[in-house]
Amino acid sequence: MSDSLDAYLVLAGLLFAIGTFGFLARRNAISMLMSIELMLNAVNLAIVAFGSFIPSLSADGSVIAIMVMAVAAAEATVGLSIVIAIFRNRKTPLVDEYDAMRQ
Amino acid sequence: MIESILRGIPILSIVTFLPLVGAIVVAILPRESARPVALATSLATWVASLLLLIGFRAPDASSDFLFRETADWIPLFGIQYKLGVDGLSIALVVLTTTLMWISILASFRPIQERIKEYMVSFLILEVGMVGCFVALDTFLFYIFFEIVLVPMYLIIGIWGGANRIYATLKFVLYTLVGSLLMLVAILATAFAFQAMNGGNWAGAFDFERLRGAGFDPGFQLFAFLAFFLAFAIKVPMFPFHTWLPDAHVEAPTAGSVILAGILLKLGGYGFIRFALPLYPDAAHTFAPAIIVLSLIAIIYGAIVALVQPDLKKLVAYSSVSHMGFVTLGVFLFNEQGMQGAILQMVNHGLITGALFLLVGVIYERTHDRTIAKMGGVATLMPLYAAVFGFFAFASAGLPGLSGFVGEFLVLVGSFLESPLVAATAALVMILGAAYLLWMFQRVAFGEPSEFLRNLGGHLSDMTPVEILTLAPLAALVVAFGILPGLLLHVIEGSVDSTLQSVAAGEPVALGPIVPAAALGVIGVVLAARFVAVIAEERSGRSRLAVEPGDAA
Amino acid sequence: MNAEARAIAPIVAAVFVAAAVLVVDLIRPGRRDATLITALGGLGIVGILVLAAGREEVAAFGGAYTVDALTTFLDILFVAIVALTIAFAPDYLEPRDLPLAEFAAVLIFAITGAMLLAASTDLLLLFLGLELMVLPGYMLAGFHKTDGYSTEGAIKYFLLGSVSSAIFLFGLAFVWGLTGSTRVADVGAALGTAVAGGTLSPGLAMGLAFMTTGVAFKIAAVPFHYWTPDAYQGSPTPVTGYLSVGPKIGAFALILRLFVEALGSLQEFWLPVIVVLAAVTMTLGNLVALTQNNVKRMLAYSSIAHTGYMLVGLAAAASGQLNGLEGLLYYGAAYSFMNLGAFAVVAALQRRTGVTSNLETFAGLGRREPWLGVLMFLFLLSLTGIPPTAGFWAKAYVITAAVQAGGPVAILAVVMVLNAAAAAFYYLRVAVYMYMRDPETEAPPLRHSRLLWGGLAATAVLTMLLWPFPGPFLDLLRQAASAIA
Amino acid sequence: MDVSAQTALVNAATTILAAGEEGGAVGTGGLVGLLIPVILFLPLVGFVITAAVGRRLDREAHLIPVGVVVLSWALAMVVAFGALTGGLGAGHEVKLFEWIPAGDFTVTAGLFVDNLTACLLIVVTTIGMLVHVYSIGYMAHDPGYPRFFAYLNLFMFSMLLLVLADNWLVVFVAWELVGLCSYLLIGFWHQRRSAALAAKKAFIVNRVGDVGFALGIMAIFASTGTLDIRESIAALLAAGEATLIPIWIIVLLIFAGAVGKSAQFPLHVWLPDAMEGPTPVSALIHAATMVNAGVYLVARASPIFAEAPGVLVVVAAIGIFTAILAASIAMTQTDIKRVLAYSTLSQLGYMFAALGVGAFTAAIFHLMTHGFFKGLLFLGSGSVIHAVHDEQDMRRMGGLASKIPHTYRTMLIGSLAIAGIPPLAGFFSKDEILGEAFKLGFPWVWAIGIVVAILTAFYMFRLIGLTFWGPSRVDPEVDDRIHESPPVMTIPLWLLAIPSIGLGLALGLPLGDSTIHHWLAGVFAPAVEALHHAEAEYQLFGIDGALIGASVAVAALGVAAAWWLYGVAIGPLRRQPRPELVRSLSARVPFLYRASLNKWWFDELNDLLFIRIGGRVAAALWWFDREIVDGTVNAIGALTRGSGRRLSRVQTGRVQNYALGIALGLIAMAASYLLLAGGPG
Amino acid sequence: MSRSLLTILATVGLLGLAVAVPIGLVLLGALRWGDDVLFFIFAEVLIGAGLLVVTMRDIIRCGLAMIVCFGALAGIYVVAGAPLVAAAQVLVYIGAISVLILFAIMLTETKDAPTRLVFQTQSIGAAMAAVVLAVIVALAVGVTDWPAVGERIHTATDTLAEVLFNEYVLPFEIVSVLLLAAVIGGVFLAKREEGSGP
Secondary structure (H helix, E strand, C coil), rough: CCCCCHHHHHHHHHHHHHHHHHHHCCEEHHHHHHHHHHHHHHHHHHHHHHHHCCHHHHHHHHHHHHHHHHHHHHHHHHHHHHHHHHHHHCCCCHHHHCCCCCC | CCCCCCCCCHHHHHHHHHHHHHHHHHHCCHHHHHHHHHHHHHHHHHHHHHHHHHHHHCCCCCCCCCEEEEEEEEEHHCCCEEEEHHHHHHHHHHHHHHHHHHHHHCCCCCCCCHHHHHHHHHHHHHHHHHHHEEEEEEEHHHHHHHHHCCHHHHHHHCCCCCCCHHHHHHHHHHHHHHHHHCCCHHHHHHHHHHHCCCCCCCCCCCCHHHHHHCCCCHHHHHHCCCCCHHHHHHHHCCCCHHHHHHHHCCCCCHHHHHCCCCCCHHHHHHHHHHHHHCCCHHHHHHHHHHHHHHHHHHHHHHHHCCCCCCCCHHHHHHHHHHHHHHHHHHHCHHHHHHHHHHHHHHHHHHHHHHHHHHHHHHHHHCCECCCCCCCCHHHHHHHHHHHHHHHHHHCCCCCHHHHHHHHHHHHHHHHHHHHHHHHHHHHHHHHHHHHHHHHHHHHEEEEEHHHHHHHHHHCCCHHHHHHHHHHHHHHHHHHHHHCCHHHHHHHHHHHHHHHHHHHCCCCCCCCCCCHHHHHHHHHHHHHHHHHHHHHHHCCHHHHCCHHHHCCC | CHHHHHHHHHHHHHHHHHHHHHHHHHHHHCCHHHHHHHHHHHHHHHHHHHHCCCCCCCHHHHEEEECCCHHHHHHHHHHHHHHHHHHHHHHHHHHHCHHHHHHHHHHHHHHHHHHHHHCCCEEHHHHHHHHHHHHHHHHHHHCCCCCCHHHHHHHHHHHHHHHHHHHHHHHHHHHHHCCCCCCCHHHHHHHHHHHHCCCCCCHHHHHHHHHHHHHHHCCCCCCCHHHHHHHHHHHHHHHHHHHHHHHHHHHHHHHHHEEEHHHHHHHHHHHHHHHHHHHHHHHHHHHHHHCCEEEEHHHHHHHHHHHHHHHHHHHHHCCCCHHHHHHHHHHHHHHHHHHHHHHHHHHHHHHCCCCCCCCHHCCCCCHCCCHHHHHHHHHHHHCCCCCCCHHHHHHHHHHHHHHCHHHHHHHHHHHHHHHHHHHHHHHEEEHHEEECCCCCCCCCCCCCCCHHHHHHHHHHHHHHHHHHCHHHHHHHHHHHHHHCC | CCCCHHHHHHHHHHHHCCCCCCCCEEEHHHHHHHHHHHHHHHHHHHHHHHHHHHHHHHHCCHHHHHHHHHHHHHHHHHHHHHHHHHCCEEEEEEEEEEEECCCCEEEEEEECCCCHHHHHHHHHHHHHHHHHHHHHHHHCCCCCCCHHHHHHHHHHHHHHHHHHHEEEHHHHHHHHHHHHHHHHHHCCCCCCCHHHHHHHHHHHHHHHHHHHHHHHHHHHHHHHHCHHHHHHHHHHHHHHHHHHHHHHHHHHHHHHHHHHHCCCCCCCCCCHHHHHHHHHHCCCCCCCHHHHHHHHHHCCCCHHCCHHHHHHHHHHHHHHHHHHHHHHHHHCEEHHHHHHHHHHHHHHHCCCCEEEEEHHHHHHHHHHHHHHHHHHHHHHHHHHHHHHHCCEEEEHHHCCCCCHHHHHHHHHHHHHHHHHCCCCCHHHHHHHHHHHHCCCCHHHCCCCCCCHHHHHHHHHHCCCHHCCCCCCCHHHHHHCCCCCCCHHHHHHHHHHHHHHHHHHHHHCCCCCCCCCHHHHHHHHHHHHHHHHHCCCCCCCHHHHHHHHHHHHHHHHHHHHHHHHHHHHEEEEECCCCCHHHHHHHHHHCCHHHHHHHHHHHHHHHHHHHHHHHHHHHHHHHHHHHHHHHHHHHHHHHHHHHHHHHHHHHHCCCCCCHHHHHHHHHHHHHHHHHHHHCCCCC | CCCHHHHHHHHHHHHHHHHHHHHHHHHHHHCCCCCCHHHHHHHHHHHHHHHHHHHHHHHHHHHHHHHHHHHHCCCHHHHHCCCHHHHHHHHHHHHHHHHHHHHHHHHHHHCCCCCCCCCCCHHHHHHHHHHHHHHHHHHHHCCCCCCCCCCCCCCCCCHHHHHHHHHHHHHHHHHHHHHHHHHHHHHHHHHHCCCCCC
């Protein structure tokens, strides 16, 4: 099983779906942020899997995965700073209450 | 001699862009000088356009265009800056420049607010209109066609009446729908030409090369429909006419004059210049339907005009009726019809323009246009009543005045095609007389109405400026009535060449498309009606542009 | 300087300019002029470097980074966008006590990403460029951090944007895995053989779907547009102006590099999707824009509609018309300037704090501030597509290409013009307020900085004169299009 | 005048006028070629000058108009004399200018004088001149004095153009122009609502006929390619059955125009209302000249009418029906001018009946005599109205004979003339119509005509009786101030009385071979030949004598009946009116009486048809325009905006909703790509 | 009292099951000892922790579950033969991002937050969308023939370093710029304005 690319990819898909569910269902901004991290991790899993199984990508997989991690870190930084900024304004982390603008 | 001089200078560019220069000058100078500069510009343009008339050669060679100016503009697609005029264009250019200075002069007193913007708008409007008439490149034509929209939008929207915003938005949107589809057709035509020429874009927008191109009949149908829609809205033909009464009622006097006098002619001109020669087969295919629509417009417009309570609306509906003669004449594809249509265009410009000026005169004094409130104007303002009567009869097609000749030629043309068509159209002789005389009687005759008497001394007869604006129109109406040859000789060549290029056309078999389309149209109307009813029930009266907060 | 260094110089320079802006601000805190001189001067240098780099085609870093005419065209556009945005910003930021230096620096970082997108021919670089472009965007959207709307827009933009990045990356990973390379050229070659049989492997199809979704989100195509109105409305107005053009054009650059170049051989598969997206995008954008009473929000929906128009160009290109690409690029340029101009006018009106961007703000503008009124009218006309403005030429260009493409794309052209006619309503409604309504309360005219006027003049001139005349612009446009065709 | 003198005069005229044209051909050029346009354009000049400067001339405004008309009359007399004496051969034409040069459709405006034209020239210019003169007195105190004369001059120009034009379309122009003048003059007192309405009605009703005329002209052009009257008639005749449009349709269309202008049933409704105009106008336009245009038109087109005998029957039927209809109405009207108006209708009906039966000469003969005596009667009535201070109701008159003797005497002459009492003018012409009708095989026309003759005599003497005889019923306040009109008015009356008495004798004799026949034989020869009427020998002591006797008898009967009921006071003949008898008689035929009084309810019918029903239709169409046509446009707009509003609700403001939308979009995208993956299409 | 006991029992039971199932599968021959079992267990933990992250009520626990999840993923990376990535995973995610998130949770925690609804009203729709998405990915993966799939490759760290600083030098630099930009922006946004708010 650990030799099967499909297994990794399906696992990545599952994780991605879980992240998607979290993003769609949770109300708290930070929960949503965590869901996004899960999704990015799912992608990383897929990338690493490809790197592990496709010879021409062997080195690239790891490198790209690491870079994606860095991007995720950057995103988290920005995201959390925005969350903190809006929390100062709205005093709530619940995103579905941020609906001053609509239609 | 004058011809050789004219050939040396880009006279058409001068006529077209002189008003633009004027507009810039008006914009720069302080507002006090807006009026004289604008008037001077329009007069200069007028004089320049008269040079065209003088330099116009005898009609024997005039299937060719005169005073051409050609320059590559966007060689990438073969788009050219190509100007040229034939008799038809010259007639309409001169009509434009004439009505323009009259309109500007007529605006001196009524327009007191934002006079600079007003004059700039008018002068840019002139650029667009003249440009339309002199452009020989389809793309260039389209550009001028669209440019016209903007100043007119402002003129109605800023200096118009109470419901001006609704009217102006309706005008612009309605026109845009048509003209944008025309743009697609223009581009598609160019592409078709390019494809026929092995991928060479050269001449793909050049009217003279497109004219004889002989496009695929199936393609023609679609391209023609797009052109038709654009021009039918502009003319306006039934059932695309409802923007017109609104626009006319709301527009300031001079705006109405230009709208009726020239803008509507863009439609007729477009049919003759572009739609017919480029797509002869399609023109033949759709001609019966268009003739029927024209007949409906003629009769329907006249009947609806009968019951209009507002002077301007009445004249607006009369325009629908009169312009029906134009489309009728054009799509008869015979000499009399086409000549009559062109004559009708010019005459309608003169007469309806004058009628709007006259309505403006009374509106200026009473701030009202309700027919029911008028009465006895002939007693209070005898000169005004006389001039009004003159133009009312001219509009009713009194022989000896210009309106008659065009109308009669169209009737003759239609009689040659089908006496039944002619008989139907001829009914307008009765209906036209009915609505015009009824209107005239209610306004001018009888004892002075309570409303007018209460105005007292404000109701002075026409001022010298007003006389000055109307006199040239009256003179032209008489001149073209007695000597229509003046005009007919000028347009003869254009008519011949247009007919020649359309003569080769053969109707394309449409098969079941026609009933399907008819059903489709009915379906759309019913559906829209249904929706409108529901919308009305839900939220009172909901209209295109007017929200509760939108009422000015 | 070797070719590689010359090729990368603009991006390096841009990063240094951003850093320099911050350093200058540290040395002389709050000095507007110093910041502006640094930023605009630096951008000028970047622009020169772009032109210098663009003199020859270079494929640097093992083919990951390419300088061709497309790069040059887009880079110039990006530099212009940022320069104009910076020119428009001070008038808005100062009354709100927002720091100009951070704004400029972050903005320049963002545009570095966009420039990277324009030059990348490597999937990873494309992703990084995209992130570098959008991450500062999130921050800019929330730049007015004490304002509830700004932060609300920012968090919506950020959350959805991050998800879309993840989706995009997921798709990218699959394509990468299936083709075995990150280089655009290799990917294209591999896919060429992969779909030779006329079918697509399901994995690739899924990857394509994820990628399309990702970029559709970035260009704000329907139904992935939801973030646009909220983010645009909430953002500080100069930022909105930037957001409406910078990331959008950048995302289109991504599309050009990714879809047209790398996935060019899959055209037949993604063309139908693009056609549907284009039709839905412009129609929905316009329909909803009709109902808006807030100008920024209205322009947001209108920007969605413009995305649809640009997609028509893409669709034409995918049907084999080079014109389509030219039209797309042309539209991008014209749209950038007219939209920036329109937002700049809104920003100028909001110089006084507390002024909303509601339509009522525009009432009587034509009388109160005639020049602003005229300029706004010009931009609106251009957005409507009335000749002879750039907006018209761009539309005409795209329509020509679509008509040439024929088939469903030609029908798109008809849909497009009908949409354009409907759009006239809401654009002209602003003009209605400017010229045909009197304000309920008469506000005194505002004083605007010379920089703003200069920027407006530049956008206005470009809006008026960006015609397809023979000349450097058109040459560059054609070369840019043929660079990837 | 003996024969040799006559011949000499003719020769002289020929030499002077036509520069030696051969008889029988159509001449051009010459002195007459100058005179004809001058006759036509003099009144136009008068109109232009008066319209321009008339107001400054004020009470002297009549000088120029009257002057030009007198001059025009003199020249017309010369030309007419030249023509009628054969000096112009088959006619004389003057080409003026190319009016409409529209390719194949070329209309050259030209003038043409033949004997028919000459006859009409005499009537038009003579009566026109006298009416001008009369108006000096009649309109003396009207504030619109200059305007009136300007209009009159314009009318003279139009009417002359109508009779002189040699082209159908030019005729049509004149046709419309006289309509315009009629409109202007009926509505001259425009403050009066009734006048304004009457003017409008006249014009619009005329337009109904004009549509037919216009279509007829188009049909002529379509069939022959020319609109020159003579050329087109020749072409139509040459084409025979092979015309594009059947001849009977063409002539029917032309006849429609004639029906409108000459106020025949069913378009007769405008004429009585037209009496709202000043009385000289009624005399000139609505009695003597314009209303005859229809007769002239049919006469002018007689060759082609003759090709369609069926249509001629229609003409005759409509004519004689109008005659009896109008006569029946005239019996009970109390407005003096309305009685005369219905009488005019009736007499015009006679003329059409004559045309219809093929007695073209008789029609023109009656046209001429009727023009004079009806003109006289109208002017006389004007004098009466003037005398009783603008009272037109005969029930407030009576006993005026002694107070306004000139008026009385001339009107009496006119009445005798119209009643057909020999040897006055009306006797000859009317008798000729009735006689010809009988002889040409239309006994029903004759029979009805006889009845009409009784009625005519009756209502005319009813008018005279109510107005001049019996006790005065004039308002006592006015009674003292009744005075005879000034000479400027009475002299024209007497001048008109002369032809009313003598024209019949001059033109109608010798019976069976009259001068008028000589004059017009050439003009109507083609038509008469085409109709193949056997030229019956004139039998004074046979059928013709009997017919004369019958006419005279019925005329006398009518006169006597009127005397019996309404009184008489001529010299020894004296009888007081018997109003109670009138009442009891009319009570006996209540329906007929009410029908006559209410003009057979034609106005009510028109009101119903055109004002009520037509108005409803128009209002319904306007509703259609607003609600359906414009409603559709607005609904499309509303639909667009409404859908936008509905779509905008998707934008809930909540990120998770957006995200769900994106997720669904992603699923849809993946699904569609997976579907597409199987291959394109 | 009994509730927490129940929770503990359930957790223990689940963990037992998680260990028991792979062992059972090995016994049945479906799995091989070694990597396969490890992979399976890590995958179980990954999915389980992931589900906990998106379902638990208390957001701090969610954060802790996320750390578990990241750890499991690191394990899978090791199994997949990318130890360096695993190390980076531990450093970056567990060491940096998770801590960051936990801090953010503390900063934004309000008293009433946990007591309110955790899930959106649309959570059923969300669940369905997620399931469909997972199915699509799984199906697509299953049906696709992956090209050039070989044996699992273990990447040596030194080759990786070489690649990173040779071939990927530009992306590397870009990432650093990205981080720089993010830090600048993040500092600006998170910085408290003088005289405003807590």
